[in-house]
Amino acid sequence: MIPIIYWGNFFAEGALSGSTSTDANPGRRVGDGSINLPYEATSGSPPSGVIQVTLSEAKAPDAFVLVLGDVTSGTRFTLESEDLGGGNNATILDFTLTADTDRFVQTITGATARAVWRLTVVSGAAQASFRELQLASAQQLPRSPEVGIDRTRVRQFTRIPIPGGQPFVKREGPRLRRTLYSFVAISGLEVSGLERFADGVEGGDAFTLVDDLAAQYWSELVESDVGFPDQAGVFTMQLGFQEIAVE
DSSP states (O other), X not given: OOOEEEXXXXXXXXXXXXXOOSTTSHHHHTTSSOOSSOEEOOBTTTTEXXXXXXXXXXXXXXXXXXXXXXXXXXXXXXXXXXOTTSOSOEEXXXXXXXXXXXXXXXXXXXXXXXXXXXXXXXXXSSOOEEEEEEEEEEEEOSSOOOSOOEEEEEOOEEEEOOTTSOOEEEEOSOOEEEEEEEEEEETTHHHHHHHHHHHHTTTOOOEXXXXXXXXXXXXXXXXXXOOOOEETTEEEEEEEEEEOXXX
16 A cells, blocks of 8 residues: 555644643643653543644644554544634544554544644543544655565664673663655655655654555654655655654
8 A cells, every 4th residue: 555644733733621630631741742651531430531622723634543542442532623712613523443442543534624623532441541642634655665665673672792691682672663665756746745744744753654564653754854856857755764662
């Protein structure tokens, strides 16, 4: 399949509010760009929770993404939008999980730009725990990668020699996927979309990658520079992605 990147996060661009006000509430920590720390998205019985973001200007996301979390079958997600101060309320997504999962992507099509976006979560049994959520923009590569995809497994460890004995191996993190794609882009919308993505993650921001094998994972650009070599309007590009993972 053609890889798709879900980047940016409206939850990190506006004023957040939630159904609780503790430090562990997603209203404080959703959209922080990190999957290191989990937080409870629901409380009470039956478990439920609300996460709302109020933007300074109306916008429309391309997808709602659970980057990483712990939610059970039967959990219902409802995403609504409305104007600042109320009015024109619309239900954008309303779906119930049919299996336990730790990540998913729900595409949003035809949504009107709004300033207020509200997520309601109702879980059937256990409390829902999130590490990161996105209201994201989508950028698909213009076409399938060319033959010769570079796939690497990054093994995080330090090998410490022990005189006269077996070396001590200190494991420093999980194994990570690193993928380098080469592809062709034609001047116009294809290139401008890729430029918006490169500019949008210019601070090293993380994003969701659904790769050519249909695997979904939190990722970052490996290189600090993204080249746009132009050969008479044909751009032969490379993008390198490395997985961000937690144990």
